[in-house]
Amino acid sequence: MFASSELGIDLGTMNVRLFSQTKGLLFDEPAAIAYNRQADKLMAIGQKAKQMIGKAPAHVEVTYPLRNGVIADFDQAKALLQQVFKQSSRQLGLSFKKPSIVMSVPFHATSVERRSFYEIAKHCGAKHIHFIEEPVAAAIGADLPVGEPVANVIVHLGAGKTEAAIISFGGVVACQSLRIGGNQLDEDIMQYVRQRYNLLIGEQTAEQVKIEIGSAPGTSLTQPMTIHGRDFVTGFLKAVSLDPAEVQQAIKESLLQIAEAIRSVLEECPAELSGDIIDRGIVLTGGGALLHGIEQWLSATLHVPVHVAPNPAEAVAIGTGKALQAIPKRLSTAL
Template sequence: MFASSQLGVDLGTMNVRLFSQTKGLLFDEPATVAYNRQADKLMAIGQKAKQMIGKTPPHVEVTYPLRNGVIADFDRAKALLQQVFKQSSKQLGLAFKKPDVVMSVPFHATSVERRSFYEIAKHCGAKHIQFIEEPVAAAIGADLPVGEPVANVVVHLGAGKTEAAIISFGGVVACRSLRIGGNQLDEDIMQYVRQHYSLLIGEQTAEQVKIEIGSAPGTVMEQSVTIHGRDFVTGFLKAVSLDPTEVQTAIKESLWQIAEAIRAVLEECPAELSGDIIDRGVVLTGGGALLHGIEQWLSTELHVPVHVAPNPAEAVAIGTGKALRAMPKRLDAAL
């Protein structure tokens, strides 16, 4: 009863995940909200709402309430988390009432931004709320020994931002945040297609291109994809074929900025911990870690071993779920 009432919440820019120590991952869907302004009514959340993007009449808004890892629309974010709790409660039953919540927040989140997360969790019925920084949660979820006096370098490649951190003794030694993530790569692809093919495509199309043939520089891929959109010169619909080298060209500038942010963190590493980094390397978490070839490319650029966590997209959610047991002192300090 006690263990099952402890929940980890990863309320991210593109996805929301709920983790229980006893049941595992309870909820994992897009952080999307569809709202009918005429009826003043919530229509859908998650995957159902995401499928409505770009396909609704003007009075139906489909939005992501978070931007760059922090809350941009308080009311929509609250409605989203309320529905997530409601849907997940069926799996936990009575143990879900007044849960203790561990919620991940960006390392550089301000006190005002943290307060917004706190208020939303309170509105949703949480009894006790504790915060944990996303890099620490990602490291715990990746099974790194964060409580030991060794350097753990984790790079969380999220949708709205990238956070690179060195963690030792349960605390963050150095951290760099960059407002470049998977969403920016999607935007890069959309701009490339618009500039080179005069074609307008949507966010979901760009995301699918990234997933299928997106890759880091130097990665060799043979597959190409056909995309459909509207020619903004003629106004007609048309289809074009994209190959992996074109997508590499589109996203390479953003990837270079991510690599530079990681390099800057490594340069801040204390001398006593530098040997650990050479031996243990860097661990990638977040959906961006699934980009083809990014592991090998970063290893070449940074001159250290780079590994992808076992479940990179779920690492933060898993880490929040384990956090009360693994790092109680760290959580108390974060409040």
């Protein structure tokens, strides 16, 4: 069996991560699943499935079972998690036996949405299932002192959503959730390129643009990037040189909405904790924390220090793996 009977799961909109406190990160790949509808069989998950997007035949369906942090397709999410368990077990050369699972869920997840996570974990063979709110898991993964009577402000910039929370004494004092994340920034880029250059590009191209030359306002990147797509007027293939300033403008509105959500959380902060925020600032987690200049821009916009967690993309997964020892009182079994 696994060396540790306790496993942490971050089943996110775009990535799925499996974490063991004794073995570390066991699985970290895109939460994509490729299904052959003709043969009625699963073809691939993770990175292999993601590489098929926009390239596979019509009978091969490539999807992400989660949307905005919650399960959109139960059967596909179940198949995805089952394969994650199998691959992780095979990779370690160990047989899989019923573990105790700590699974992160959005802070504002409904009881129905939590039930879906619970049922999927049960179908995959989990013996005990505990939930931990995603902002709390991110804070633990970022090594913040969540159990102490101080304000820990965590902003998780995920693919499908952004969650900004103030945590103290192991609990969430205030939280704002916004269905804007990395996926929306990709969509903003696709829309800008379509309107400005009559060019159709795919999701993966937009994501690569965001990673390479995407930036927060005030950041001065200068190296342009050449992208390829199809002219939706002529139908011909063409290349366009995209300037970082254009990308910055394309995603600016979404970033402003994220900043406003964070500001709303700070306004809810109790007076006794406000001094901690001024001293300790805000910690960013999630893939969005890697956007060029996001740290400096948010600090200047919100007038508080902003820091990026040591492993921002993995913070939630790491936090779930540590959760049982860190704050057992905040964990809850489903329904």
